[in-house]
Amino acid sequence: MEYKEIEERIQKLRKLVEYHRMMYYTFDDPEISDSAFDTLQKELEILEKKYPEFMNGISPTQKVGDMPLKKFKKVNHTIPMLSLQDAFGREEILDWIGRLEGFLNYTAGTLLTSDYYCELKIDGLAIELIYHEGVLISASTRGDGLIGEDVTENIKTIQSIPQKLLQMGKFLVPKNLVVRGEIFLTKDELDRVNKEQTEKGLKPYANTRNLAAGSLRQLDPNISRMRNLRSFQYDIVGDAEKNFGTHEEKHKALASWGFTVNTHNTIARGIEDAFRFWRTWEHAREKLPYEIDGLVIVINDNNIFNTLGTIGKTPRGSIAYKFTPKEATTRIIDIRIQVGRTGVLTPVADLIPVSVGGTTIAHATLHNADEIKRLGIKIGDTIVVSRAGDVIPKITAVLKELRTGKERSFTMPKNCPIDGSPVIVEGALHRCSHKLCGARHKEMIYHFVSRKAFDIRGLGAKIIDRFLDEGLIVDVADIFNLSFDEIKILDRFGEKSAKNIINEINNKKGISQEKFLYALGMLHVGEETARVIGEHYPVSNIAELISQYPKIEKEEWEHLPDIGPKVSESIYAWFSEKKNMDLLRKMESFGVVLHKTKKKQGKFLGKSFVITGVLEHMSREEVKAKIKTNGGNISETVSKSVSYIIVGKRPGSKLDRAKKLNIKIISENDFIHML
Numbered sequence: 001m002e003y004k005e006i007e008e009r010i011q012k013l014r015k016l017v018e019y020h021r022m023m024y025y026t027f028d029d030p031e032i033s034d035s036a037f038d039t040l041q042k043e044l045e046i047l048e049k050k051y052p053e054f055m056n057g058i059s060p061t062q063k064v065g066d067m068p069l070k071k072f073k074k075v076n077h078t079i080p081m082l083s084l085q086d087a088f089g090r091e092e093i094l095d096w097i098g099r100l101e102g103f104l105n106y107t108a109g110t111l112l113t114s115d116y117y118c119e120l121k122i123d124g125l126a127i128e129l130i131y132h133e134g135v136l137i138s139a140s141t142r143g144d145g146l147i148g149e150d151v152t153e154n155i156k157t158i159q160s161i162p163q164k165l166l167q168m169g170k171f172l173v174p175k176n177l178v179v180r181g182e183i184f185l186t187k188d189e190l191d192r193v194n195k196e197q198t199e200k201g202l203k204p205y206a207n208t209r210n211l212a213a214g215s216l217r218q219l220d221p222n223i224s225r226m227r228n229l230r231s232f233q234y235d236i237v238g239d240a241e242k243n244f245g246t247h248e249e250k251h252k253a254l255a256s257w258g259f260t261v262n263t264h265n266t267i268a269r270g271i272e273d274a275f276r277f278w279r280t281w282e283h284a285r286e287k288l289p290y291e292i293d294g295l296v297i298v299i300n301d302n303n304i305f306n307t308l309g310t311i312g313k314t315p316r317g318s319i320a321y322k323f324t325p326k327e328a329t330t331r332i333i334d335i336r337i338q339v340g341r342t343g344v345l346t347p348v349a350d351l352i353p354v355s356v357g358g359t360t361i362a363h364a365t366l367h368n369a370d371e372i373k374r375l376g377i378k379i380g381d382t383i384v385v386s387r388a389g390d391v392i393p394k395i396t397a398v399l400k401e402l403r404t405g406k407e408r409s410f411t412m413p414k415n416c417p418i419d420g421s422p423v424i425v426e427g428a429l430h431r432c433s434h435k436l437c438g439a440r441h442k443e444m445i446y447h448f449v450s451r452k453a454f455d456i457r458g459l460g461a462k463i464i465d466r467f468l469d470e471g472l473i474v475d476v477a478d479i480f481n482l483s484f485d486e487i488k489i490l491d492r493f494g495e496k497s498a499k500n501i502i503n504e505i506n507n508k509k510g511i512s513q514e515k516f517l518y519a520l521g522m523l524h525v526g527e528e529t530a531r532v533i534g535e536h537y538p539v540s541n542i543a544e545l546i547s548q549y550p551k552i553e554k555e556e557w558e559h560l561p562d563i564g565p566k567v568s569e570s571i572y573a574w575f576s577e578k579k580n581m582d583l584l585r586k587m588e589s590f591g592v593v594l595h596k597t598k599k600k601q602g603k604f605l606g607k608s609f610v611i612t613g614v615l616e617h618m619s620r621e622e623v624k625a626k627i628k629t630n631g632g633n634i635s636e637t638v639s640k641s642v643s644y645i646i647v648g649k650r651p652g653s654k655l656d657r658a659k660k661l662n663i664k665i666i667s668e669n670d671f672i673h674m675l
């Protein structure tokens with residue numbers, strides 16, 4: 001992006017993030033998923049950090065929550081209700097620890113073995129509860145962090161929030177107590193309410209957080225009462241905080257006073273322990289009755305935690321380690337057409353690689369022209385891509401607000417990109433009018449990876465079909481750009497086989513020139529012809545091939561041994577096509593390298609042989625091998641350029657033709673003699 005475009009993008013992102021924050025926090029009616037929102041916000045944060053000159057105080061990245069609704073009485077939070085920094089991987093957690101060590105002037109590594117309190121991060125809404133002499137006097141939402149909404153009456157309908165505290169155990173109930181926690185409800189409750197909503201013809205709630213927030217933020221507490229709201233408490237702030245040495249102790253005190261604390265929370269001895277806890281819940285979360293979206297990792301030692309203080313809108317000493325996001329935003333670089341086995345043209349989007357569902361995604365199929373129209377996709381658009389469970393990625397939405405005007409519409413081609421035949425439209429489908437096109441294209445790919453060509457083991461027909469169908473490959477060059485991440489997510493494709501295939505492809509990126517020419521699948525160009533071409537026109541890389549071969553005239557090709565007019569026409573035609581040169585360029589860019597065809601030496605140099613009939617002393621393969629190692633060529637057909645015909649028992653029509661052309665006829669014994 002150019003400098004000016006960056007400023008524009010930042011402004012547009014701010015507006016959009018602002019909008020979605022408002023829909024989420026103020027109106028409990030989000031339009032995009034939390035994880036898609038997270039990537040948008042993250043992109044904005046990164047741009048703002050990199051270009052501080054465009055930073056001004058009003059960015060939504062500096063904000064906590066959003067405006068309280070006017071309909072509520074307002075409550076001031078004497079201690080601001082902050083938000084948490086997000087981390088999306090182990091590395092980001094280790095970076096965080098590094099920053100803390102820097103801030104505290106500790107030797108690097110000191111904090112790796114500290115105690116961390118690990119909590120499940122409940123996907124609900126934050127609440128502040130104020131107790132005076134053990135009695136609940138106020139409950140408020142976070143609002144913008146400083147001013148929240150008074151929801152005391154609604155909170156009183158929630159059973160798991162004590163209205164009077166118990167004095168049990170060693171922790172004394174303080175005179176004034178400010179407690180923070182989360183209000184949420186279960187997945188079952190969401191289902192129940194949504195069923196009701198649909199029956200009444202009303203819009204269902206998008207998720208449990210949404211429903212919880214919508215249920216709590218009602219002027220009529222009777223509505224809150226009808227929803228099974230629940231709550232966990234996780235912090236004590238204000239004066240009472242001073243009674244506790246660790247975060248863990250706060251949780252114990254909360255429990256002893258009658259609050260509900262999450263019993264899954266645990267103390268981690270060292271950060272690796274916290275990572276293990278995270279991995280456990282990344283899987284086990286599905287079995288919980290409520291939604292969690294990550295872990296909250298807190299420095300357990302309150303002294304250190306307090307010394308660390310806050311940075312912007314977040315405390316330094318704690319962080320949200322989010323679970324793998326299932327949706328993300330990214331941009332469409334281009335849309336390409338993939339021709340399937342039945343000749344159907346499928347548009348595939350090339351994306352700026354983005355991590356979704358634990359893998360990096362660089363492509364997504366757009367299915368057909370109707371789908372592009374339905375989503376309103378243009379090239380250059382910022383889109384939402386999602387990958388739920390083990391399925392392939394899908395583009396689910398376009399963020400049109402982020403358009404710059406430079407986006408390009410995509411139209412399906414009028415001609416097939418593979419063979420140029422006219423495209424016919426059948427309902428939603430576009431199909432190459434040439435019946436064999438798809439099948440032929442597929443066959444070309446099989447040929448390309450076959451033993452005598454690139455020899456990519458493990459990349460059989462079935463797998464190629466899958467790759468074609470999923471849009472992972474469009475042409476043979478794409479094979480060299482496949483990624484481990486893309487393959488491993490395909491159904492029934494384990495990590496191991498994905499790794500094997502990628503390794504094998506990488507190992508085969510270097511290839512001899514003659515095998516390469518053979519792999520291209522030019523009409524009438526077999527192994528032998530490919531070798532002859534390579535021998536007479538050796539090149540050391542694809543770039544040379546691209547610059548030299550198209551300049552060779554048809555007649556020049558014809559001068560090569562064993563190459564007749566049909567073959568030379570085919571070679572000439574192949575190298576005259578721009579599409580083919582583009583393909584070569586693409587292969588080069590994906591790392592394919594050539595080894596020059598070595599000029600052969602030996603007594604049969606420049607001689608070519610035809611074999612006919614049944615041999616007695618040697619097998620045909622042996623004879624062929626001997627000819628080759630001695631620098632000779634083998635020809636399948638009899639032509640003027642053939643030097644010898646080796647004749648065994650019961651020779652075929654080749655002998656007759658050889659006689660006509662005056663070609664030297666030798667027996668198997670003669671040949672052995674020559675050797």
Ligand code: IVH
Binds near residue numbers: 084127315
């Ligand atoms: S500690 C400075 N612990 O996540 C805020 N937060 O993204 C300290 N949340 O505003 C919060 N479960 O609404 C904490 N076990 C937990 C949590 C939790 C959910 C929410 C909370 C917070 C938001 C930050």
